[in-house]
Amino acid sequence: MKGKIFVVGIGPGNAEHLTQRARTALYEADVIVGYKTYINLIKCIAGGKEIVSTGMTQEVDRCKAAIELAEKGKKVAVISSGDAGIYGMAGLIYELVASKGTVPDLRTEQSGVVESGLSPFLTVHDIEVIPGVSALNAAAAVLGAPLMHDFAAISLSDLLTPWDLIQKRVEAAAMADFVICIYNPKSSGRVEQIGVARDIISRHRKADTPVGIVKNAMRDGQKVLITTLADMLNHDIDMLTTIIIGNSTTYVVDGLMVTPRGYNISQE
Ligand code: SAH
Numbered sequence: 001m002k003g004k005i006f007v008v009g010i011g012p013g014n015a016e017h018l019t020q021r022a023r024t025a026l027y028e029a030d031v032i033v034g035y036k037t038y039i040n041l042i043k044c045i046a047g048g049k050e051i052v053s054t055g056m057t058q059e060v061d062r063c064k065a066a067i068e069l070a071e072k073g074k075k076v077a078v079i080s081s082g083d084a085g086i087y088g089m090a091g092l093i094y095e096l097v098a099s100k101g102t103v104p105d106l107r108t109e110q111s112g113v114v115e116s117g118l119s120p121f122l123t124v125h126d127i128e129v130i131p132g133v134s135a136l137n138a139a140a141a142v143l144g145a146p147l148m149h150d151f152a153a154i155s156l157s158d159l160l161t162p163w164d165l166i167q168k169r170v171e172a173a174a175m176a177d178f179v180i181c182i183y184n185p186k187s188s189g190r191v192e193q194i195g196v197a198r199d200i201i202s203r204h205r206k207a208d209t210p211v212g213i214v215k216n217a218m219r220d221g222q223k224v225l226i227t228t229l230a231d232m233l234n235h236d237i238d239m240l241t242t243i244i245i246g247n248s249t250t251y252v253v254d255g256l257m258v259t260p261r262g263y264n265i266s267q268e
Contacts, residue, residue: 002120003030003070007090009083009132013041013219017133025130029077033066038081041219050074063092067100070122083134087155087183090129097122136181138217139242142224144256146212146244150178156193157184163193170197174204179250179259182243194243195233201245202229210246210257213237226257 006025011017026032026045033052052065066076080088100121140147152173158166173180180201185194201209207230215223215236225235229245237243250259 001073002122002126003072003074003076004126004128005066005070005093005122006075006077007084007088007093007127007129008077008079009085009088009130009134010038010042010079010081011133012082012135012138012217015042015044017138017218018042019130019132022130022132025128026077026079028075030074031066031069031076032079033062033069033076034079035062038079041081042079059089059092060096063089063096066093067096067122070126071120080132081135082138083132085129085131086134086136086153093127094124097124097127133218135183135214135217135242136244139181139212139214139244142214142217142222143212143226143244144253144258146210146246146250146257146259147179147181148259148261149247149249151181152178153181153183154197155183156186156197157190158193166193167196167200170200171204174201177204177247179247180245182245184239185241185243186237187239194237198229198233205229205245205248209248210250210252212244212246212257213241214244215241217242226252226255 006029008022008025010022023045026042029049031050031052032039032046036053039046039051039053052062054062063078066078070076078089078093082088084090136153154169154173156166182197207228209229211227211229211232213225213227213232213235227235246257247259250257
């Protein structure tokens with residue numbers, strides 16, 4: 001009998017921000033598959049289980065290994081930090097399973113289980129995606145309430161997305177006055193993009209627009225800083241950082257960022 005795959009968003013890191021469903025799925029799983037940094041974040045639960053862990057850039061291999069294990073009957077938890085459906089593993093797992101499933105009859109014939117009607121192959125319905133607290137939720141919470149109005153999430157990683165398209169999206173979001181959450185702002189080998197993005201946004205927003213820079217939100221090493229669009233590049237930004245750029249109405253009060261929703265709260 002085939003097993004199943006849980007695609008689990010483990011949240012930003014602290015065990016307190018792991019959802020109850022994520023926790024039970026991790027307990028239920030026979031095997032946990034994920035990048036080693038994320039396995040470490042949940043090691044209190046992963047203890048004693050089979051672990052499949054490879055480097056960051058081997059996502060496809062990791063997901064293929066997970067699918068193979070599930071087809072052998074194991075319950076497999078594939079973990080992503082934050083939410084598995086936001087720049088996480090959920091889409092890749094679905095894509096891989098769906099692409100295999102384009103020849104179900106042939107595969108069932110080859111497996112020799114046509115008569116029993118049971119297929120050992122995984123279908124998209126053998127996958128359960130378990131949501132988690134994404135970096136934007138965690139960063140927003142520690143900054144105050146910056147996401148109270150429409151916002152756009154943009155990853156600056158051009159590993160899988162052309163840089164031209166990323167710039168176009170930054171420009172469109174800036175022009176439309178969205179609050180902008182930037183994922184993957186910078187890595188050791190990719191340092192230019194955040195400056196270019198900042199310059200694009202500056203063409204549409206004031207220099208003193210509030211900007212929140214949050215590193216390691218809701219896990220060890222958390223750093224929270226509020227600055228401005230003009231000053232943001234003078235601070236420590238890396239791949240463990242999420243940046244939230246306010247819209248034209250966002251303001252700072254007592255060190256916290258607030259974007260008004262539009263309620264009329266003026267005194268009578
Ligand atoms: N699936 C994840 C995002 C993965 S992309 C989620 O939903 O949060 C990786 C990027 O997420 C990092 O480069 C960083 O920008 C952001 N990130 C993930 N965890 C974070 C945390 N605890 N604090 C700040 N940023 C974080």
